[in-house]
Amino acid sequence: MIETDPGLTVLDRPDWVKCGRCAELVYGKRFTRGLQVCPDCGDHARLTARQRLEQLLDPGSETPLEAGRTPHDPLGFVDSRPYPERLDQARAVTGMREAALCARGTIHGHPVVVAAMDFRFLGGSLGCGVGALVTAAANESLRTRAPLLLITASGGARMQEGVLSLMQMAKTAQALAELDEAGVLVLSLITDPTYGGVAASFATLADVILIEPGARMGFAGPRVIEHTIGERLPAGFQTAEFLLEHGMVDAIVSRPALRTTIRHFLALDATRDPDRVETPAGAPTPFVSTANEPDEGDPWEAVRLARHSARPTTLDYAGRILDDFHELHGDRIGADCPAVVGGVGLLDGLPVMLIGHQKGGDNLAERQRRKFGMATPAGFRKAARLMRLAAKLGLPVLTLVDTPGANPGPDAEANGQAVAIAENLRLMARLPTPIVTVVTGEGGSGGALALAVADRVLIGENGVYSVISPEGCAAILWKDPAAAPAAAAALRMRPRELLRQGVVDHIVREPPGGAHTDPGKAAALLRAALIRVLDELLPIERTRLVRERGDRFRRFGVEPDTRTEGSA
Structure with a gap:
């Protein structure tokens, strides 16, 4: 068997997959039709950025967006391997230039700009390239006034780019502040996992924050927290359910319901429905017409x-x-x-x-x-x-x-x-x-x-x-x-x-x-x-x-x- 991610195991027989949570076998075609959600336990397997766009955007509506050039190796960083080698490997494995894909498109006919992250690319880390792509998506949203949808999956900032990676947090936050000033809607879909600099910037600055069941989000990861404070964390810490209870997200939305839920928010435009009929003159009033009469009965009653x-x-x-x-x-x-x-x-x-x-x-x-x-x-x-x-x-x-x-x-x-x-x-x-x-x-x-x-x-x-x-x-x-x-x-x-x-x-x-x-x-x-x-x-x-x-x-x-x- 081949390990693909913590939530999914693909067996040597490619027609079947084993859920990483409940270990039940699921027929592969059924698993795909179910948007890679386990039919037994509801576990949401991780998706690529490309899969996200294909599942959410109307067929044929996608127009890719690109960003300007960013530094390839700004620090000349080397740990066990030079940073350029890690980049080349990530690009070969994912077929992506960076850890995000951006596009214009429609969802149920409503225009939207999407920036979707991919955890396979260096853990979805926030570096100069991702910061440039998210900012480019925000700028396109500002230009067209189409709502911006951010789909996050990240382990945090990209250490190999040093403090320049840190600056992407401020850069993307500034881009979203401009959308606030312009009155352009920003939606965020939190997927598993979303940590560090992404969680502490654009992921949580959206007007409406949706999250998939079981997805985790936080600034520091559980291992870092436990190591720092020397205590075991409670069960379910930083999960979608925990975050909803603690007021950090608006709603937990299962993957099959995402398109319909997102469509609802994209449709908000503060304009009257052209087919709406105003209250006709002479219609029965819902109001009590006079204040001259005293209130009847006992005040306590x-x-x-x-x-x-x-x-x-x-x-x-x-x-x-x-x-x-x-x-x-x-x-x-x-x-x-x-x-x-x-x-x-x-x-x-x-x-x-x-x-x-x-x-x-x-x-x-x-x-x-x-x-x-x-x-x-x-x-x-x-x-x-x-x-x-x-x-x-x-x-x-x-x-x-x-x-x-x-x-x-x-x-x-x-x-x-x-x-x-x-x-x-x-x-x-x-x-x-x-x-x-x-x-x-x-x-x-x-x-x-x-x-x-x-x-x-x-x-x-x-x-x-x-x-x-x-x-x-x-x-x-x-x-x-x-x-x-x-x-x-x-x-x-x-x-x-x-x-x-x-x-x-x-x-x-x-x-x-x-x-x-x-x-x-x-x-x-x-x-x-x-x-x-x-x-x-x-x-x-x-x-x-x-x-x-x-x-x-x-x-x-x-x-x-x-x-x-x-x-x-």
């Missing part, structure tokens, strides 16, 4: 209804009001808070970024896992990351608020809860894209406001919104938590009271008895409300939009100037 565990969650609404919704994960610092969810989808043909609190629905274990919708700093930072991505691509931001408040735990405080909330308030105040907030249930304190500095603020007919929970207010001012019903009345936190104060702009109708009685109808009403409000906001020039958003919040708590001209 209104709070209890807003908190009803069966009210639709953000993910429930995402599945009902958006087409082709893809959730994105992680704050890129160290966590993926389950109390805040977000992602991109189509609202009546319009690409939008949806972000919201996720309480967990009518399942206690799930509500506990979701921290009852009380976000940690990682949740607010995830939201901020997605808002910045929306602004870069020109996508409207929709936020759904349903939380008793920010997470009050000691870990949240130690990780900068107050700072994370403050940063979101500042970011949303100046974000150059339309923002619409809907309080779908309970809007509590700064944890709610951190997702609610918006051009238009809506509230469900059975929602509430306040500076503090009634229980908290009662404990502080009444010195008695049992006074919560009295506090609920005093705080005037119900929809019509909020509308009269100017805190919300519209009240969204709900089915009789509340959104939980008919989630489908509730979603239809919310969808119609969002379409109406976005129809109003989208034509507004962005500088004016931000200015008017600022004016909105400056007015709160200020008495109107009633002086007439010439008065003292």
Whole structure:
């Protein structure tokens, strides 16, 4: 038998291969049809750069890209063999000039520029040649405004090129920064393994980071870490699953689903679907029409209804009001808070970024896992990351608020809860894209406001919104938590009271008895409300939009100037 890579063994009988993980025999043609994914254990065997391009690009769409000449042997480096000999051998084995291939092409008809790395070529190491190719691909993406797709596989920087190899990290990061400034989408597909200088530069600077199941990524490799700290690492360390849990990647995507998933992101262009029909004049309104009538019923019962565990969650609404919704994960610092969810989808043909609190629905274990919708700093930072991505691509931001408040735990405080909330308030105040907030249930304190500095603020007919929970207010001012019903009345936190104060702009109708009685109808009403409000906001020039958003919040708590001209 012949060893080809750690995940695959080709037997002397070429019709069969043995999986490197589970050791099961797989018929070769079946293995190829399955994109070299083991049908028994799901192990993803390593692919060459050429195989990557052939699997992802539409047939016949590929146009190769080249880069300028780079130093062949800048240091005259010799270890056990001269560096030029290693290069010549790598070129003979792979048929490639360098450890990456770059091309223009299409995926499901959408233009894309691809830079794909090949681990067979000196471990996919980042040297001057790879840096030049990745930069050339970024420059082509900048020129054509086609999204850039980076497919990484690397052991790190190329030591034989010394500090010039190190400089490629800054060079490629600079190229991606130019794409950020130009509003061009960058996708990264992490494959096994991706380490060192590649992981610490272009691989993790993408707007959306996808990773194959089981793929590993990190700055230092496991052996280096264990040798340095003298400890054994936990099982699964630096794997795709570990990285998702720790907020470093957006999604784990199996190889058969890659083309469809990538197509979804390539299709985001912040333009209206030309076939989209605007809300017709005279269509039934999804809004409660008047604030003149008092809110009916007991204020405390209104709070209890807003908190009803069966009210639709953000993910429930995402599945009902958006087409082709893809959730994105992680704050890129160290966590993926389950109390805040977000992602991109189509609202009546319009690409939008949806972000919201996720309480967990009518399942206690799930509500506990979701921290009852009380976000940690990682949740607010995830939201901020997605808002910045929306602004870069020109996508409207929709936020759904349903939380008793920010997470009050000691870990949240130690990780900068107050700072994370403050940063979101500042970011949303100046974000150059339309923002619409809907309080779908309970809007509590700064944890709610951190997702609610918006051009238009809506509230469900059975929602509430306040500076503090009634229980908290009662404990502080009444010195008695049992006074919560009295506090609920005093705080005037119900929809019509909020509308009269100017805190919300519209009240969204709900089915009789509340959104939980008919989630489908509730979603239809919310969808119609969002379409109406976005129809109003989208034509507004962005500088004016931000200015008017600022004016909105400056007015709160200020008495109107009633002086007439010439008065003292």
